[in-house]
Amino acid sequence: MLTNYDRLLKGQVDEALTFIADRFEGYLAADPQLSFQMAAYVHGRLVLDVYGGPHMAADSLTVPYSTSKNTAGLVVGLLVQRGLLDLDAPVADWWPEFATGGKERVTGRQLFSHQAGLPETEPMLEWDELLDNRRAADRLAIMRPYWRPGSAFGYHAITIGNLADAAVQRTDGRTIHEFYEQELRRRIDTEFFLGLPDELDDRLVPLLPIVPPLGEAPAPTSYHPLRDVAFGPRPGKDVDLAGSEKSYRFGHPAGSATTTAHGVAKLLAGAVTGIGEADPILDAETVAVIGEQQVRGFDEVLGQHDRAHSIIFQKPSQQLAFGSARSFGHDGAMGALGCADPLTGVTFGYTIVRGPWPGGADPRAVRAAREIGMAGL
């Protein structure tokens, strides 16, 4: 039963989740600049749709950084469901140019679970290439991997999106943008865009940079060989992934989609649980395939322990405990989160204008997503 909430926090909330709304009301009271949206479905029924703070309206759109990857993960799932992509076949079966540099036997499963050693090209992709999937794919195809494929995994922060486009183009024929728009976004009727339409420009809210707490300096980052490879300064004309029109107009499937929190939750509901009486776009078998954990442990690129991935998506971990062992999703560097839990039926979205230090999913949102699953709705 949805009720209206109209204090600092505004929107609709199922009565059973009022405790979560109240907690976020408290966050808004304590921090006058906090501005976010949060939404959730349970088994396809909207149970939460709220927003608050001076920088967010109900329909504000933001760039959720890597939460964008939820689009690419669902797209790859749909390719699998339609029999266009066999995750256990060599990538070279559908991408002949890929069969070089020791990648001859790399499978789709390895490629889309961050095991192929292609977190970047060498030298780094320029901005113009990054925002042009064909050019990025051509450069990635000829790369020698940064580690023996299958022997390790490491976050392909950006390239996973270009690689997902290659899979769509070479198996379906459309671009990932066309495929996603026609097969997922429009069918589900959700405002989670790969490429912001011109006419929505005035709803776009720019992100604000994350700021360390007063007196806290950035932790001295210990050196890890691949971190610079993947996160060093990118060559080419200065582009900001979230802030530059060139980037969000393109809509990079790994990092510069545009969405509301509701848009994230609705996309995942339409694909994973179905909305209302409608069947989900992905069948249960496909949901199991894209949610099955492929790797867990030390991330070769981030230099962090206890990271885990299924197909493109993140799996929950101690630091990112958004749901049950069956759940999957993706957070964003600036605080956003999208996740789905087939066990509890929860699909969840969260966007924020200025995420908390030091970045990654806002822990307040992670906790909310987990608690909605435990509420037994």
Place this chain on the structure above:
Amino acid sequence: MLTNYDRLLKGQVDEALTFIADRFEGYLAADPQLSFQMAAYVHGRLVLDVYGGPHMAADSLTVPYSTSKNTAGLVVGLLVQRGLLDLDAPVADWWPEFATGGKERVTGRQLFSHQAGLPETEPMLEWDELLDNRRAADRLAIMRPYWRPGSAFGYHAITIGNLADAAVQRTDGRTIHEFYEQELRRRIDTEFFLGLPDELDDRLVPLLPIVPPLGEAPAPTSYHPLRDVAFGPRPGKDVDLAGSEKSYRFGHPAGSATTTAHGVAKLLAGAVTGIGEADPILDAETVAVIGEQQVRGFDEVLGQHDRAHSIIFQKPSQQLAFGSARSFGHDGAMGALGCADPLTGVTFGYTIVRGPWPGGADPRAVRAAREIGMAGL
């Protein structure tokens, strides 16, 4: 040369191990409630058989929790030795119903080294199912694994016993209880029972709960997605794994056997080194097979680092340093320990009525097992 020890500690001890007996005498003096049994063989010769404390007699029987798994590990070894079980063949070869949900190619080696992603069913096994191997196996067979088999490992705290029974039933024809009783326990003549015989009921000593030290609260357990799956409250009529007659009468091969410490050491001696002049039941090749480390690292279920397994058994680690790199065994949540070291010939058993905080093998026993191996007997 065994001598009698008759102080707070009572029993027999090889002169070369008096230093260990003296240390445990000290423990008894310092803690008037401490009650344990400890026994060891070296190359099949009894070198230590002692007990002490108000709750333990020489022949007291207790439920050693997961130390029970020593029975299942030896059983699987004997299946391999007899050519009934090929660890590298798909489980589906001997269990056709298992070939579903992505488990089609899972091997016995993966299944019995905690790699198959089946630490529980979904929803959790009820008590009645857990204590009925056929029903438990039927539910496990149709499960979709909690991770891609082979990509990770995690402790199958209970189900490993049900799965071991499935292997026995489907390759030998008997139940694991029948097979163990006839092929191992009776031949070795040891008091380590899978299913406590009625006539021994008055020797059974109940365990006492582990208690945190005064002033020490339980550590705030960090969330790990699969920990709840495996260790959450189990549905069904309230049963206590160690304390309920239904459980110890059944004798779950993963957790509710009944034994003396001497029974543990003697079982392992009879199987691994042979007792006196007798040949061991397992030949050296089989001992190597069941003792060969299959996995080490992060345990997906426990959320702990530096865990390691061979076939069903635990391998030693920094936290559980019971012997050489060739040793194997299994501890129990309430403090018990059983282990064998083919390099030194040691087989060791330990039971305790109330184990030390926070649980798992009593570190005093772990140290004793290791030191007996170093004594060069």
Place this chain on the structure above:
Amino acid sequence: MLTNYDRLLKGQVDEALTFIADRFEGYLAADPQLSFQMAAYVHGRLVLDVYGGPHMAADSLTVPYSTSKNTAGLVVGLLVQRGLLDLDAPVADWWPEFATGGKERVTGRQLFSHQAGLPETEPMLEWDELLDNRRAADRLAIMRPYWRPGSAFGYHAITIGNLADAAVQRTDGRTIHEFYEQELRRRIDTEFFLGLPDELDDRLVPLLPIVPPLGEAPAPTSYHPLRDVAFGPRPGKDVDLAGSEKSYRFGHPAGSATTTAHGVAKLLAGAVTGIGEADPILDAETVAVIGEQQVRGFDEVLGQHDRAHSIIFQKPSQQLAFGSARSFGHDGAMGALGCADPLTGVTFGYTIVRGPWPGGADPRAVRAAREIGMAGL
């Protein structure tokens, strides 16, 4: 442009690297006993060749412990380049006696990336065997591995050298000493010897033991099962790996070569980048093969996290950050370091008479190697 440096530090340095020379001048001023050599090439051009301290002359030779393994790594690369060794074929193809004890399918790739579970024999190799490759290989061939090959990795501190010799003898016919001397050392004309020639004896400088800082006791070493296996006291007549003539005259390819720092850098330059206008001995494909990371994570023998290996060589890690993700090399227990970075063209050598506590590559040298790569020479 090389300029002379003639203060406490002596030698030649490219102007762009003066900041490094100045920093080492400071180290010499602060510690009157510090005695080291350091040298580097960039794309085959000498850019640094300096030494300092009371125990080192420009041409002093020392035993660099495991930095010796740079010889063995290049040798294995040359076997691959010549088609004599297929890393993905079973070792048993070229070494039939090896096909026992569960090693039947172990590949060269596993063997030379410390995955085969042969960090020692059981019982341990005696000194006489260690310094006789045929005897050591005979004992290793019949071993049952210490873990399931491929399921883990652990540093083969000494045996990797004996195993490399087996590969040379059984595919090329020569010993590793003959092959290295004829195909690498002489062609490159570098003073990095496997087996110190008699006539250079008076240039040999003995190492001094590493000493803990005043008041700092050795950390209590936590137990790890395989550490004792690999690093316990070695049986046989007392030999010191670096100090005994028997050892350095033999020149163990895993630990008792003899060299100058310049010799290390020049060997790697001749093999990896070419010196001056000459082609390198290893082609780019082979360099990629020997530098490709095969394993990263927990080292089963050392009990340490974030260790990584390519073929024989170490890969950089947080603790050993000597270059880019493409770099490879090997440090020595007493402070030495050799490494090459195909991305930046740097090859680097460092030797030291008394390394800093607690051993392994001198962090000052690791930093210098990395900075030379960043200097853009």
